Amino acid sequence: MTQLKPHHLKYFTVCLILIFSSIASAELLVAKQKFETENFNTFNGKTIKKVQVGWESYGQLNPQKDNVILVTHYFSASSHAAGKYTKDDPQAGYWDALIGPGKAIDTNRFFVISVDSLANLGAYDPNVITTGPATINPDTGKPYGLDFPVVTIRDFVNIQKLVLESLGIEKLHGVIGASMGSMQAIDWASAYPDWVPRMVSIIGSAQSDAWTTSLLERWAIPIRLDPNWRNGNYYGHTPPTEGLIAALMFITQDALTPMAFNQVGQTASVNHNPLELDPLQSITARYSITNWLRERAQQRAKLSDANHLLYLTRASQLFITGHGANLTSGLQTIQAKTLFIPSGNDLLLMPYLSQEANQALLDLGKVSQLEKLTGDSGHLNGVSGISEKALKIKEFIEQ
Template sequence: MDLIRRGMRRGVRGGVLALALTMGLLAAPGAAPAQEVLEKRVFEGGAYQTRGGGTIGNLRIGYQTMGRLNAEGTNAILICHFFSGNSHAFGRLSATGPAGYWDAIIGPGKPIDTDKYFVVSADTLVNVNVPDANTVTTGPASINPDTGRPYAMTFPVVSMRDFVETQKRLLDSLGVKRLALVAGPSNGGLQSIEWAAAYPGFVERVMPVIAAEIDAWMQGWLDLWESPIRLDPNWRDGDYYAQGRDLPIRGLAEAWKIVTLQARDRLWAKQYDRRPADGQDPARRIGDRFAIESWLDAAALARARTSDANAFLYMVRANQLFLNEYPSLAAALAGAPARWLVVSTASDRVFLAEGVAEFTAALRTAGKQVATAALDGPLGHLNGVVGMAPVGETIRAFLAR
């Protein structure tokens, strides 16, 4: 990891949430009441065989916890992160740093109450935030112990199920015997569903948020997200880690630009009106920009500097491989646990309302007890990352059932 970080921009700290802050998504540091500072820990998992038959020599993933595990190991909750996120779902990792993305609903006395539950969140495999000091992952930027050099595109393909398997090893190592809840937004919602299919006896409740089935339509969109990376001449088929090579920052930024806009909504964009960027005149100069374009350029470039292009490609693939070991969604859900809370937002332009409705119907067809909750807000898909407070009491009630 250190070698990789040297190859990238130095001095990035707390990049994921700092970036979210610059995007105006989260409350400023200091706005929340004082809390203990959490420790980011590292799970050393040893050798790991992927579901696709590949081998990862030295599995390492970061995680954080809050609350205490009971003697029976049955009061645990697992929070899974979104595509561009990491384990920082709750609490603070430094006295002056930002709170986690779901901090509004996780903590002492909060709907996911750490006075009652032992809450765990882990960085996934192939996490995109490679240059971020608070992210610990194993992926294409990691050193292959067999060669002493980064895997790059020789890293084995991993699936959503591999995310679950590595988290299961972590939970086993912590003594967890049962999850009262597995939950997460977007990519985290997909992991939650995959958990329910893989370990029905281990999971009591499931709460996918802004998530639904990855069908062919979504596989296609994920491909659109990643395509600019492959176009960037600096990508070099993934072989860009060597000292002195330019990084595929432009392609990665274009990839983030698609994600950034699609994860928002029309209402959010209204603030830019249709006005030109400062000092620019797009009606007269073909190279000049509109205000929303300049914002997207800057936000995406900043995000590109705190992430890794190859990891983005592997994360896309893991999403495309959602439930890939089952012949159908119905087959995957057949044996899944009974209690579900599906949280969605009508203005979601990533997981469309129609897809969420189909997923919810599939759960009911499979005989599950399904509650639903809707999020409002101007942020579209991102309502499920930064706008969860309004459904807090619904979650508390779900946990009490």
């Protein structure tokens, strides 16, 4: 009988995880829950009189309530991390390959929970519950608009903590998040170190440096330049749809790589050519590849709110672990063992951001490690390509 070598055994184990994941995925049906609280105090000292957010859970909370894994979602996502709302849903939650019975984050063992962010981008998605600029201000009876206070990653964390406490949970087994979710995950570890023994940051960052802050600003500019934005007071008027679509086009392209984008350009439905006839004949004509990008942004814009996008952008720009004077002080309070999983070709939250955070923690004597995703999809590797690190994530959270 041929003996399996270690690398063969590891590959075999990954294959088994993926096989059982695909079998189990159809069995995971989930329901959106709602949490409400009053007089929520924000990081910048403002008060939101009434807050409601949606949340989802997968698996069962054990009697000790110590098997909880919090999943903190990325910029354009919601708490729909896994499973389906009905068997007929065409699309499962964004990390369905990772979360479920027998999967890397095994819902036979863990109670997995995720919470919709404040000012969630999908303000008009029927499966999202959020409070933000599009919400009715109880003082005026009209949408908040820009009267809604600026919110931060810490505010998202504090809302999540309230949700957990409402369930009688006093400590996490771990927290894991991608992109904007990674910011929440590491801030959890900094702000509430006694709660977090394990933290996983995927395609993430420990702070928004000068480059990242300026890159994110590109997402806000088209909305502010849209005449229909009306300084945020467009509710009841024509919304700034063109600005929102342009912003979503930037977001989609920033999340990919030239290789991934060029593969789309080579498909039969796009067939990109620098000398396409329509752009050659008219300066107002669009290329086939920009039509492809715009069509996807138009679909996303139907459920999105422009002001909410601005608020999420600002929350991401304001981010520094610990929300203190400097990064070192924020990282110093972390007690969790940490795992960073950047994407090697990420053009949005570039891998150096994870590398710097990992090294800073090591320099502080913390337990930290880093592994890179190697797919071709850039930032999107952290969502569509997460199966590559399924075994590593499983090993880390189960240690």
